Amino acid sequence: MPEIALTTVALLCLAALVAGWIDAVVGGGGLLLLPALLLGLPAGTPASHALGTNKAVAIVGTAGAAVTYARKAPVDVGTAVRIGLAALAGSSGGAFLAAGMSTDVLKPVIMVVLLAVAAFVILRPSFGTAPAPGPATRRRRIAAIGLAGVGIGFYDGLVGPGTGTFLVLALTGLLHLDLVTASATAKIVNCCTNAGALAMFAWQGAVLWQLAAPMAVFNLAGGMLGAHTALKRGSGFVRIILLVVVTALVANLAYEQWLA
Incomplete structure (x- = not known):
């Protein structure tokens, strides 16, 4: 592990705490955690080490x-695991293609989609505030496995940022979940995709375990606190955080595309 100042480790742990809270509420914690690692690690550290350490902390x-x-939200664990396994397969395919494909082509498209999503959430105040009166149909569950699983998993492997947010939106729209239950389901799916990615990075020796360990403790605390906050404050609060995270994601992608 490269030499890292104690002050830097403390700041990275703080970033992990906040990222865990954001990710638990609505996804998108990687927007804070990964840039923090890229800035905090010494110059010359391979980017793969930041990516691998990020996965070790986030999972x-x-x-x-x-x-x-x-424990407290009505999560259909079976459906969540099936979507998670599909996302794992999709993520593997996306990662395989990422090496030979420029993601710069996709970023403007993703920004347009995100802006459309933000407009939809603003114009539809009832979106995700209450679950559908009955269970989702078999067709909708299959669509969720295809889109939220394979599709968003593929995006996670190919591009990455905002995967958790996309999952929350897809699960809310396809399965008619409220935003709190969608966030809960997205966490189970994220566990599956993170496990696959972490296994690959660990096999490549690209995880800084000594740094990941203390950061993971803070990320765990942030994640559990964020889940408690979402459960306590309800879908209206999650909706506000969702709009904030979508705006941050658009700004981040725009910066990487045109200014970085």
Whole structure:
């Protein structure tokens, strides 16, 4: 592990705490955690080490949030796991193609989609505030496995940022979940995709375990706190955080596309 100042480690742990909270509420914690690692690690550290360490930290917070949600939110664990396994396969395919494809082509498209999503959420105040009166149909569950699983999993492997947010939106729209239950379900799906990615990075020796361990503790605390906050404050609060995260994601992608 490269030499890292104690002050830097403390700041990275703080970033992990906040990222865990954001990710548990509505997804998108990686928008804070990954840039923090890229800035905090010494110059010359391979980017793959930041990516691998990010996954090692995030999976702990995601798992903690998933357990917290599962205890109090009406999560269909079976459906969530099926979507998660499909997302794992999609993520593997996206990662395989990422090496030979420029993601710069996709970023403007993703920004347009996100802006459309933000407009939809603003214009539809009832979106995700209450679940559908009955269970989702078999057709909708299959569509969720295809889109939220394979499709968003593929995006996670190919591009990455905002995967949790996309999952929340897709699960809310396809399965007619309220935003709190969608966030809970997304955490289980994220556990599956993070596990696959972490296994690959660990096999490649691209995880800084000594740094990941303390950051993971803070990320776990943030994740569990975020899940408790979402459960306590309800879907209206999650909707506000969703709009904030979508705006941040658009700004981040625009910066990477045109200014970085």
